[in-house]
Amino acid sequence: MPEGDAVHRTAARLRGALDGRTLTRSDFRVPRHATADLTSRAVITTLSRGKHLLTRVEGGLTVHTHLRMDGSWLVTPAGRRTAPGDRVRLILANAEWQAVGVRLGMVDLVRTDDEARLVGHLGPDLLGADWDPEEAVRRLRAEPGRTIGEALLDQRNLAGIGTIYRAETLFLRGVWPWKKVGEIEDLDGLVALAQRLLDANKGLAGTVTTGDRRPGNATWVYGRAGRPCRRCGTRISRGEMGMRPQERLILWCAGCQPR
Numbered sequence: 001m002p003e004g005d006a007v008h009r010t011a012a013r014l015r016g017a018l019d020g021r022t023l024t025r026s027d028f029r030v031p032r033h034a035t036a037d038l039t040s041r042a043v044i045t046t047l048s049r050g051k052h053l054l055t056r057v058e059g060g061l062t063v064h065t066h067l068r069m070d071g072s073w074l075v076t077p078a079g080r081r082t083a084p085g086d087r088v089r090l091i092l093a094n095a096e097w098q099a100v101g102v103r104l105g106m107v108d109l110v111r112t113d114d115e116a117r118l119v120g121h122l123g124p125d126l127l128g129a130d131w132d133p134e135e136a137v138r139r140l141r142a143e144p145g146r147t148i149g150e151a152l153l154d155q156r157n158l159a160g161i162g163t164i165y166r167a168e169t170l171f172l173r174g175v176w177p178w179k180k181v182g183e184i185e186d187l188d189g190l191v192a193l194a195q196r197l198l199d200a201n202k203g204l205a206g207t208v209t210t211g212d213r214r215p216g217n218a219t220w221v222y223g224r225a226g227r228p229c230r231r232c233g234t235r236i237s238r239g240e241m242g243m244r245p246q247e248r249l250i251l252w253c254a255g256c257q258p259r
């Protein structure tokens with residue numbers, strides 16, 4: 001699942017292809033906006049807010065997309081064939097470039113003035129220019145009885161963390177994922193580390209938390225269930241956190257992250 005750093009990179013690619021250029025094609029393949037037509041409008045810019053993408057176009061409109069589980073935006077020279085048509089949800093193209101939204105989890109068209117209705121609930125964006133660690137910690141502390149593992153994924157607390165950064169941050173801080181937020185002494189340090197990990201990866205193609213980019217060496221616990229911990233040799237545990245159907249994968253080292 002794409003996390004904040006991947007969405008941030010996607011926004012940068014969309015800006016490179018669309019910003020300041022006039023749309024020659026807009027093709028919404030979602031029932032709700034099937035008749036929408038943005039051609040002859042210039043794209044102003046694309047912003048990422050947590051895991052949401054906001055593409056603003058002339059005339060006060062915003063295209064809102066979310067990659068959800070396996071969505072992506074493919075950017076190619078105009079006219080090139082990309083993905084099978086049944087997976088395409090949205091195409092935005094100009095004379096030089098086309099952006100093809102594949103398997104997008106959400107596609108909406110709203111007035112730019114109404115963007116807050118889509119993203120106003122989000123906590124501080126870990127990769128945003130307005131990143132506010134104190135506010136993120138304040139929101140986390142507001143529910144001290146919650147497990148830290150669930151609280152970190154709740155985008156209302158802070159926006160951008162998914163299952164990879166949750167697992168890696170908690171490992172690096174030695175925190176058991178089911179520990180209560182109120183029992184964590186250095187919540188500021190934990191939040192700061194999560195932000196550093198996302199920031200360090202925002203320009204890379206994959207996720208590296210170990211400092212070693214070689215395949216198979218890039219993470220401490222994520223993707224390593226059953227294999228020995230790089231620090232203590234204990235086999236990495238794998239489980240699920242949260243209530244169905246929202247439960248999500250968690251990996252941890254019982255040696256480095258004791259109860």
Ligand SMILES: [Zn+2]
Nearest residue numbers: 229232253256
């Ligand atoms: Zn360990």
